[in-house]
Amino acid sequence: VTLVDPDELFGASDALSVHAPLLPSTRGMVGTAAIGRMPEGALLVDTSRGGVVDHEAVIAALRSGRLAGAALDVHPEEPVDAAAGARYLGVPSLLLTPAPRRCDPRVERADLPRHRRCGRRRAGRDVTTRSSSHAHPSPGSTASRRPSVLCVGIAVVDVIAHARGDLVPGVKQFADRITSAFGGPATTAAAAAARLGVDVELVAAIGDDDRGVQLRAALEARGVRTDRMPVRAGVGTAASLVIITPDGERTIVNVTDPALRAPLDPGAAGELIARAGMVDAVLVDVRWPAAAALALAGAARAAVPACSISIAPSRTSTTGCVGSRAPRAMSSPRVMPSTICSSSRGARRSRTIVAAALDALHRPRGRWHGRRHARCRRRRLA
Amino acid sequence: MSGRPRVVVSEFIAPEGIARLGAAVELVADATLVSDRARLLAAVADADGLIVRDRTQVDVELLDAAPGLRTVGRLGVGTDNLDLEALAARGVVVHLATGANAISVAEHVIGALLCLSRPSFSSSERVIAGEWPRTELIGRELAGRRLGLLGFGATARAVAHRAAALGMEVVTSDPMVTDPGRA
Numbered sequence: 409v410t411l412v413d414p415d416e417l418f419g420a421s422d423a424l425s426v427h428a429p430l431l432p433s434t435r436g437m438v439g440t441a442a443i444g445r446m447p448e449g450a451l452l453v454d455t456s457r458g459g460v461v462d463h464e465a466v467i468a469a470l471r472s473g474r475l476a477g478a479a480l481d482v483h484p485e486e487p488v489d490a491a492a493g494a495r496y497l498g499v500p501s502l503l504l505t506p507a508p509r510r511c512d513p514r515v516e517r518a519d520l521p522r523h524r525r526c527g528r529r530r531a532g533r534d535v536t537t538r539s540s541s542h543a544h545p546s547p548g549s550t551a552s553r554r555p556s557v558l559c560v561g562i563a564v565v566d567v568i569a570h571a572r573g574d575l576v577p578g579v580k581q582f583a584d585r586i587t588s589a590f591g592g593p594a595t596t597a598a599a600a601a602a603r604l605g606v607d608v609e610l611v612a613a614i615g616d617d618d619r620g621v622q623l624r625a626a627l628e629a630r631g632v633r634t635d636r637m638p639v640r641a642g643v644g645t646a647a648s649l650v651i652i653t654p655d656g657e658r659t660i661v662n663v664t665d666p667a668l669r670a671p672l673d674p675g676a677a678g679e680l681i682a683r684a685g686m687v688d689a690v691l692v693d694v695r696w697p698a699a700a701a702l703a704l705a706g707a708a709r710a711a712v713p714a715c716s717i718s719i720a721p722s723r724t725s726t727t728g729c730v731g732s733r734a735p736r737a738m739s740s741p742r743v744m745p746s747t748i749c750s751s752s753r754g755a756r757r758s759r760t761i762v763a764a765a766l767d768a769l770h771r772p773r774g775r776w777h778g779r780r781h782a783r784c785r786r787r788r789l790a
Numbered sequence: 791m792s793g794r795p796r797v798v799v800s801e802f803i804a805p806e807g808i809a810r811l812g813a814a815v816e817l818v819a820d821a822t823l824v825s826d827r828a829r830l831l832a833a834v835a836d837a838d839g840l841i842v843r844d845r846t847q848v849d850v851e852l853l854d855a856a857p858g859l860r861t862v863g864r865l866g867v868g869t870d871n872l873d874l875e876a877l878a879a880r881g882v883v884v885h886l887a888t889g890a891n892a893i894s895v896a897e898h899v900i901g902a903l904l905c906l907s908r909p910s911f912s913s914s915e916r917v918i919a920g921e922w923p924r925t926e927l928i929g930r931e932l933a934g935r936r937l938g939l940l941g942f943g944a945t946a947r948a949v950a951h952r953a954a955a956l957g958m959e960v961v962t963s964d965p966m967v968t969d970p971g972r973a
C-alpha cells in the first residue's frame with residue numbers, strides 16, 4: 409500500500425473506495441471536481457457515510473461515461489424514499505444498496521484476537537473512559553515495559569521571585585530568593601511523568617535563543633525527550649516573571665511570541681500524528697491548539713487514551729476544553745479523545761495533573777473531578 | 791426500576807447479538823423505536839443503557855428524556871448521530887464497535903468492484919429472455935488495476951488486504967496516516 413496525496417489518489421485510481429468519516433471538511437469531498445480528476449472509465453464505491461460523496465456529481469459522471477460504474481451504499485438522507493430514489497432512475501452502471509451489513513458472529517470471534525495482536529484498534533472502544541482492563545491488559549505486560557506518554561503544549565521559562573511583602577506598584581520590592589523553573593502545563597506534566605518513570609516526550613515550540621537552549625537542557629536532564637520540539641528562528645522562547653507574595657498569591661507577567669503557537673509544518677505534523685498513535689497515552693495542553701488537535705487526532709485514530717488539560721478556571725467540569733476552547737477538529741467525532749479530563753485552575757499542578765490523568769485511565773467512569781491539589785514543587789533550572 | 795439494569799435497543803440488531811446481553815439486563819429491544827421519536831423518548835425514561843446503530847439521534851433532547859442513562863453502545867462505526875459533548879458533559883460512557891463490521895464492509899466493497907467490472911452479474915433476465923448478450927458483457931479484470939482508498943482506517947485496511955490478493959495495486963490518502971504499513 410502506497411501513501412499518496414489526495415490529488416494523486418483521485419488522478420491515479422482506476423477504482424476509488426471511500427472510507428472517510430463525515431466531517432465538515434469531508435462533506436462533498438468526492439464531487440464533480442474530484443471525479444473529474446479520476447481517469448476516464450474509473451469505478452467508484454462508497455461505503456463510508458452519506459454526504460462525503462456528492463450523488464448528483466456521480467449521476468452526471470455515470471451518464472457522461474466519465475465513471476464506468478458506481479456502487480453507492482450510503483446516502484445523504486437515509487432511508488431513501490421513493491421520491492428521493494427517483495433521481496437514480498435509468499442511471500447506467502449504478503449499484504444502490506442500503507448498507508445491509510452486519511457483523512458475522514463467527515468472523516467476529518476469529519477477527520478480534522487478530523486486531524488485538526496487530527495494533528491498538530479494538531472492538532468495543534470506549535470513547536469517554538477506559539476500564540483498567542483496557543488500559544493495562546495484564547500486570548505482566550506493563551511491568552516488562554515502561555509506559556510511554558506524549559505531552560503536547562507550550563513551554564515557558566519562569567523566573568520566580570518569592571517576595572517578602574505585598575506588591576506595591578512603583579516601589580522597589582525585595583524577595584527572599586529568585587529562582588528559575590520551566591512552566592507550561594504540558595511541560596511540567598512531562599517532567600512530572602519522567603519522574604514517575606514514564607518514557608515521556610514533549611512537543612512544545614521554543615525560540616532559538618539562550619532561554620530555549622537552557623529550557624531544553626533542563627528538560628533533557630530530567631529525562632524528557634525533546635527531539636521533536638520545534639525551534640522557531642528569530643523568536644524568543646516564552647517566558648514568565650512570577651512574583652509570589654507571602655500570602656501565596658501569585659502575579660504573572662508572561663511573554664509569548666505568537667509564532668510559538670503557529671501550526672506545525674506538514675512533515676512535523678505528520679510525525680506528531682503518527683507519534684500520538686504509538687504511545688500509551690497522550691496529554692495535550694490546549695494553549696497550542698493546532699498541535700493539540702493533531703495529537704488528539706493521532707491518538708483517537710489509534711485508540712490511544714488522551715487527556716486535555718483545561719485552561720479554563722472550571723471547578724469540576726468534566727467537559728474540559730474539548731468543544732469550548734478547542735478548535736473544531738478536537739470536537740469532531742473522529743478525534744474525540746478517549747479520556748476527557750480537566751484540571752481545575754490548570755497551570756501549576758503538574759504532578760497532580762499527571763497522577764490524576766494516569767489514574768483517570770483506570771477509572772470505570774468518565775467523570776473526573778478535580779483533585780485536591782498538592783502544593784506544587786517547582787523544579788529549579790540546572 | 792427493578793434490580794437489573796434496563797437496556798433499550800432502538801434499532802435492529804441480529805438476534806445473536808441480542809442474545810449475548812443475556813438475562814443480566816432488563817431488555818427492551820424494539821427496532822421500530824428509531825422511527826417513532828415519542829415512543830423512543832418514553833422508552834428511555836428509566837433506561838440505564840441504550841444501544842443504537844447509526845439512525846437513532848442521541849442528542850440533548852434524548853438525554854433530557856433519559857436522566858438515568860449511564861452508557862450508550864453504538865453498533866457500527868462513526869459517531870455522527872451521537873452528541874459526544876452532551877454525552878461527556880453528563881458522564882454517559884459511549885462504547886463504539888470500532889472495526890466490528892470492517893470485514894463485512896470490505897467484502898461488500900470487493901463484491902461491488904467485481905460486479906461493476908463484470909456487467910454479466912446482472913444478466914439473468916436477458917439470458918432468460920433469450921438475448922444471449924455474451925460479447926457486450928465481457929467486462930474487465932481487477933488484477934493490475936489501481937485501487938485508491940480515500941481514508942485508511944480499519945475498513946480500508948481490510949479492503950486493501952483483499953484487493954491486494956486480487957492482484958490490484960493499492961494506494962491510499964489519509965491525513966491521519968503517515969505510514970500505511972503492509973496491507
